[in-house]
Every structure is written in C-alpha cells, then in structure tokens.
Amino acid sequence: MLLTSGSTFLRCTIPALAALLIGSTWAPDAEAKKPRMQVKSDAEADLVTYGQRDDVMRFAAELAERRGLDAAWVKATLAEARYVPNVAKFIMPPPAATAKNWAAYRARFVEPLRIRTGLAFWRENEKWLQRAEETYGVPPEVIVGVVGVETLYGRHMGNFRVLDALATLSFDFPTGRKDRSAFFRDELEQLFVLAQAEKIDPRELKGSYAGAMGMGQFMPSSWNKYAIDFDGDGHVDLHGSPADVIGSIARYLAEFGWQRGMPPRFDVAPPVDPENRAALLEPDIKPTFTARQFSERGAGLPAAGREFPGLLALVELFNGDAPPSYVAGTANFYAVTRYNWSSYYAMAVLDLGEAIGLIKHKIDR
Known part of the structure; x- marks a missing residue:
C-alpha cells in the first residue's frame, strides 16, 4: 500500500497491530586513514x-x-x-547510489516487537512520562517513540x-x-x-x-547540557534510569523548540503543479509557510491543518521507485529532527509512538 502519511497508515493497520500485541507477546566498506600504528585486525x-x-x-x-x-x-x-x-x-x-525508501525505513521501526516492548516501557514508566509532559510539554508517545527508535528501549545501546x-x-x-x-x-x-x-x-x-550513550543515545555534550536527574537520586544515569532518560529527552526537545499542545504534522496532498511543489519544498523541513500559502500553492490540508496558526513545511519522503510520501511538518516536527537531523527519523519516532499510544488506549478502555 502506498503511504500518504503516518496517521493514515496507522488508522489502516491499528487493528492488525492490536491483534498481534494482545495475542502474543549499513555501513559500506571504506578505506580508513591509516593510524600511526600497526593494526592487524x-x-x-x-x-x-x-x-x-x-x-x-x-x-x-x-x-x-x-x-x-x-x-x-x-x-x-x-x-x-x-x-x-x-x-x-x-x-x-552510504553509497551515493543508495535510494531512500521511507516505507522500508518505517517497517524497521513500526513493527510488533518494538510496539510490544514500547507498550511495556510506557506502562512501567507512566508516572515519569506524565511528569515529563507536565514539566516540558512533550507527550509520552513522542518520548516513547524516541527511546524505541534509538535503542529498542535499552536493548541496543x-x-x-x-x-x-x-x-x-x-x-x-x-x-x-x-x-x-x-x-x-x-x-x-x-x-x-x-x-x-x-x-x-x-x-x-x-x-x-x-x-x-544510553537509552536515548546522548552524545557527551548533550548529556552535559541537557540531561537531568529526573528521579532525584543525585546522579544522571542515562543507561539504567528510565526516569532520567525520559526527563532528559523531554528537556532536550523542549530546548530545541517543542511547543506544548502543537501537533507535529498534518496529512497533506502535495501540489500537482511541479513549480508550486518545488517552491514549497525549497526550504526543506524548516517550517516557512502559512496554511494559507500552502493552499494558494495547491497543497491540500485537512480542516485542522487549514486552521493551523503556525508555520508549516512540506516534507517529502522518498519511497524508492514508488511515488514519494508527504506530510506538512510543524515546529514540533522540526524539533524532533534536531534530535536526529532526518525527516525519516522524525517520522519513524512519531509513527512508532502513536502506534503504541493507540494500542495502549485501546487496551485501557
């Protein structure tokens, strides 16, 4: 099936994911610069x-x-x-000839094991996730999505x-x-x-x-600048303390512009006219256009998107030989890309977190 947006995909697949969960549980070779010592293997x-x-x-x-x-x-x-x-x-x-493929990239992260493990992580750390949202405005599904994509909830640090x-x-x-x-x-x-x-x-x-390092894969500079002792034990532990991991990710995203209550993206039908589409794509993923400018250029937004008061970016996700997928990204989408500078990464984080959240709410009802 051709992906038009993460939320559309989730609406189509959530029953299948729920059934799975309730019923069960690249790097190319390259010539490195020779160090000034002998290395045999x-x-x-x-x-x-x-x-x-x-x-x-x-x-x-x-x-x-x-x-x-x-x-x-x-x-x-x-x-x-x-x-x-x-x-x-x-x-x-990667080799220059390697084609980007959002559908394949997404399938690596929005899959039963990561969703099942993420659901357990959410349940075990619900109080910390709630506190992080209250403190920094970052919803649980976004934090859960980050930890899942980064390390599969600490399994691959x-x-x-x-x-x-x-x-x-x-x-x-x-x-x-x-x-x-x-x-x-x-x-x-x-x-x-x-x-x-x-x-x-x-x-x-x-x-x-x-x-x-750690469940959220912080570089040392990010650890020193943004990591927080969220559980109050006197130490910042991003390897063994889910509380510290959750609080630190939330603080990082807030520092990079996450805005409380703002949706990260909207479904969008891109302009048919190539010039209009190119104009909206020119600033890349940085929100630049109003919803009205989107409409004037022929981009189709849902009602919520047409009423959105902030700026938007037309985000293009290639699907190999298939047509690209598109979303309209807000400042919050851009904030997620500051964690890892990739729109594919941000979409995987958002789709994974939303998939887990939908399953959780379905089960909790």
Missing part, C-alpha cells in the same frame, strides 16, 4: 593504544588545563584509548567503548568524507567533563560507534 585492536602519540598527549594536557582536570588522570586514561577499525568504517556515509570510539574519530578520522574530527575532539573533551562530574570511569562507558 579488529580482534587485535585492543592491543593498539594511543599512549605513545605526541599529538594525543598534547591534546590531553591542553584539555586538562582548559577544564581544570587532573592532567595525569587525563593522560593516563587517553593513553589507554584504542584505535577501532570498525568505528572508522561505520562512520562512512551500543557495545563500543565510548573512549575508543571518540579517540578513533578524533585522531584518525577516515578520509573519503567531510572531516569531522574537530567535532569528535570536542565530544572527547566533554566525555572527560562528564566523567569528572558523575564520578564515572570513562573507560567503562559503552555506546555507539559515534560515541552516543
């Missing part, structure tokens, strides 16, 4: 550390001075950081040592794509700030190949 990566590199030790000394940290501790810890070939491999972008991942990308960022080593050096610095504040051994933290 991933299995031997733990034998190759950064301890003898002058540039790494200079970075450690400068970091310690900037942040007022113990220089011996920073140097000794960074000396144990390991170059990991798979980190350099996985950070590479990453097995890379964050210290190794960030050191690899800081000091041996692979060639073949835009160099982001400065960004990762900043994140590596933030990792030491985090470890000092939370009294954590940075060598023990695990995460993704890019250094994101």
Whole structure:
C-alpha cells in the first residue's frame, strides 16, 4: 500500500497491530586513514593504544588545563584509548547510489516487537512520562517513540567503548568524507567533563560507534547540557534510569523548540503543479509557510491543518521507485529532527509512538 502519511497508515493497520500485541507477546566498506600504528585486525585492536602519540598527549594536557582536570588522570586514561577499525568504517556515509525508501525505513521501526516492548516501557514508566509532559510539554508517545527508535528501549545501546570510539574519530578520522574530527575532539573533551562530574570511569562507558550513550543515545555534550536527574537520586544515569532518560529527552526537545499542545504534522496532498511543489519544498523541513500559502500553492490540508496558526513545511519522503510520501511538518516536527537531523527519523519516532499510544488506549478502555 502506498503511504500518504503516518496517521493514515496507522488508522489502516491499528487493528492488525492490536491483534498481534494482545495475542502474543549499513555501513559500506571504506578505506580508513591509516593510524600511526600497526593494526592487524579488529580482534587485535585492543592491543593498539594511543599512549605513545605526541599529538594525543598534547591534546590531553591542553584539555586538562582548559577544564581544570587532573592532567595525569587525563593522560593516563587517553593513553589507554584504542584505535577501532570498525568505528572508522561505520562512520562512512552510504553509497551515493543508495535510494531512500521511507516505507522500508518505517517497517524497521513500526513493527510488533518494538510496539510490544514500547507498550511495556510506557506502562512501567507512566508516572515519569506524565511528569515529563507536565514539566516540558512533550507527550509520552513522542518520548516513547524516541527511546524505541534509538535503542529498542535499552536493548541496543551500543557495545563500543565510548573512549575508543571518540579517540578513533578524533585522531584518525577516515578520509573519503567531510572531516569531522574537530567535532569528535570536542565530544572527547566533554566525555572527560562528564566523567569528572558523575564520578564515572570513562573507560567503562559503552555506546555507539559515534560515541552516543544510553537509552536515548546522548552524545557527551548533550548529556552535559541537557540531561537531568529526573528521579532525584543525585546522579544522571542515562543507561539504567528510565526516569532520567525520559526527563532528559523531554528537556532536550523542549530546548530545541517543542511547543506544548502543537501537533507535529498534518496529512497533506502535495501540489500537482511541479513549480508550486518545488517552491514549497525549497526550504526543506524548516517550517516557512502559512496554511494559507500552502493552499494558494495547491497543497491540500485537512480542516485542522487549514486552521493551523503556525508555520508549516512540506516534507517529502522518498519511497524508492514508488511515488514519494508527504506530510506538512510543524515546529514540533522540526524539533524532533534536531534530535536526529532526518525527516525519516522524525517520522519513524512519531509513527512508532502513536502506534503504541493507540494500542495502549485501546487496551485501557
């Protein structure tokens, strides 16, 4: 079936999802820049550390001075950081010829296991989800959607040592794509700030190949800036405290513009005229047009969308060789894309959370 929007799809599939729940339970190869040490295989990566590199030790000394940290501790810890070939491999972008496919992307996340697990997560943490909505205005289904898409509710938080991942990308960022080593050096610095504040051994933290951590996959800088001790136990724990995860995600989205009570998107029929469609697509996913301007350009909105007082963006989602899908995104849709800069990601978060919410409300009645 051709997808016109997430909400339309959910209305069509919710009975089937309910039946399933009630009755049951890419990264291409790339030539990495050669590090200044010998690496024979991933299995031997733990034998190759950064301890003898002058540039790494200079970075450690400068970091310690900037942040007022113990220089011996920073140097000794960074000396144990390991170059990991798979980190350099996985950070590479997909082949240019790879076609985007929203239908296939959606199917990876809006599926029975994630919905069933998300339903259990919602029930177990309902009081924290309610408190997060009261405090930050972010509804439970959005937070539940984020945790589900990011880590399947904590099942897949990453097995890379964050210290190794960030050191690899800081000091041996692979060639073949835009160099982001400065960004990762900043994140590596933030990792030491985090470890000092939370009294954590940075060598023990695990995460993704890019250094994101916990159920919500926060980079160290986001952890330091937006994470919150929502359960009041004196520590911010994004790995083991669902309360802290929920509060931190809600705070992050609110800081990036989430507005209480605003729908994140509307169904939309795109303009038939190619010039009008191109004009609405030109600003990409940033809300730019009023509902009236949408109508003047020939975009069809539902009644609620036509009455919406804010700005909208025409969001185009490619479906491989099939026609694209479209939604009209609001400021709240844009806020979700600040968590992960992808309209496909934002749609998956919203559709997953709404699917779980519809099932929950159906069962609770």
